[in-house]
Amino acid sequence: xxxxxxxxxxxxxxxxxxxxxxxLKLPTVLREYAAVASACGKEGTDYPxxxxxxxxxxxxxxxxxxxERRIQAAKFPVLKTLDSFDFAAQPSINEALVRELATGEYxxxxxxxxxxxxxxxxKTHLATALAFSACAQGRRVRFHTVGGLVTALLExxxxxxxxxxxxxxxxxxxxxxxxxxxVPFSKTGAELLFEVVSRAYERTSLLVTxxxxxEQWTEVLGSERLTGALLDRLTxxxxxxxxxxxxxxxxxxxxxxxxxxxxxx
Ligand code: ADP
Ligand code: MG
Numbered sequence: 267x268x269x270x271x272x273x274x275x276x277x278x279x280x281x282x283x284x285x286x287x288x289x290l291k292l293p294t295v296l297r298e299y300a301a302v303a304s305a306c307g308k309e310g311t312d313y314p315x316x317x318x319x320x321x322x323x324x325x326x327x328x329x330x331x332x333x334e335r336r337i338q339a340a341k342f343p344v345l346k347t348l349d350s351f352d353f354a355a356q357p358s359i360n361e362a363l364v365r366e367l368a369t370g371e372y373x374x375x376x377x378x379x380x381x382x383x384x385x386x387x388x389k390t391h392l393a394t395a396l397a398f399s400a401c402a403q404g405r406r407v408r409f410h411t412v413g414g415l416v417t418a419l420l421e422x423x424x425x426x427x428x429x430x431x432x433x434x435x436x437x438x439x440x441x442x443x444x445x446x447x448x449v450p451f452s453k454t455g456a457e458l459l460f461e462v463v464s465r466a467y468e469r470t471s472l473l474v475t476x477x478x479x480x481e482q483w484t485e486v487l488g489s490e491r492l493t494g495a496l497l498d499r500l501t502x503x504x505x506x507x508x509x510x511x512x513x514x515x516x517x518x519x520x521x522x523x524x525x526x527x528x529x530x531x
Contacts, residue, residue, distance in 0.1 A: 283299070292324050293324075294320075294323050294326075295323070302323075303316065329404075332404070333401060336405070339406070340397060341408065342394050342397070343409070343411075344394065345394065346395050347399075348364070348368055348395045348396075350391075351395060355511075355517070356387060356514065358510045359387075359509050359511075363505060364392060367505060368396060370399060370405065373405055373440055376469060376470070377471060378472045378501070378503060379506075380474050380475075380476070380504050380505070380506045381475040381509065382476055382479065382509070383477065383510055386515045387511055387513060389475040389477075389509060390444055392507070392509075394409065394442075397473065406437060407438060407439060407442070408440075408442070411445050412459065413445065413448070418431070419431065420458065432461060435466055436466070439470065439471065441471070442472075442473045443462075443475070445475060445476070445477075446474055446475070446478065447478035447483075448477070453488055453489075456488050456489065456492055463500055464499060467502075472500060474500065483496075483497065
């Protein structure tokens, strides 16, 4: 055999191997098999150990890619986590309950969460952080502002794809409905929101944030009967988190002003 023919023959298995790994969709094994082989060769590890190391890396990467996809699919407006939430700045929030919810067990029990409080008290932050934890745990999540969702539902209805949109709901583990209460709905809008809550009932957990106490929900939903039925489903199994401290944004800007004034003195 000529040297070039020899080189081609020795190259062939790796070419084929790489083709198979692509077909089998093992990108991490494909990327790392040579480096891991060389490390294992130096250490004198056996073949099963070599294979174990590669498959472990593939599994870890696969889980990471899936979590990234779930986070993308959740469509968070801004990514926030519990690490960046300062509980000391908002002592009205039940930290123990937040930490318990972050384990995601309420999602297995299809329980809901209601976050009630004034503007700027960290409701959206906490809702996003809890939903982010759920994504990291392998759960399917979708974040909506209530207003955005109702608009999307009305559009879907116009375009005769409401059925398909509503069918997505039970496939989710958690649906975040942020900011109930700022904008009142039309009659149809309120009915569509009720439809979402009904479909989610005992199948998908809902995490609702609102600045409104229960007594005022009728004001945004219009009908008293519909509000009653919606609250009934939502609160059947619910964890309530109340944030009634002052606005974090307001406090920060006040602190900044104070610092500025000090600087001027
Ligand atoms: P809400 O939804 O209750 O109106 P947000 O969650 O939007 O409030 O909070 C407003 C801003 O302040 C966000 O940028 C949020 O990250 C931040 N924030 C609020 N509370 C806290 C907190 N306790 N620790 C850290 N950041 C906070
Ligand atoms: Mg908010």
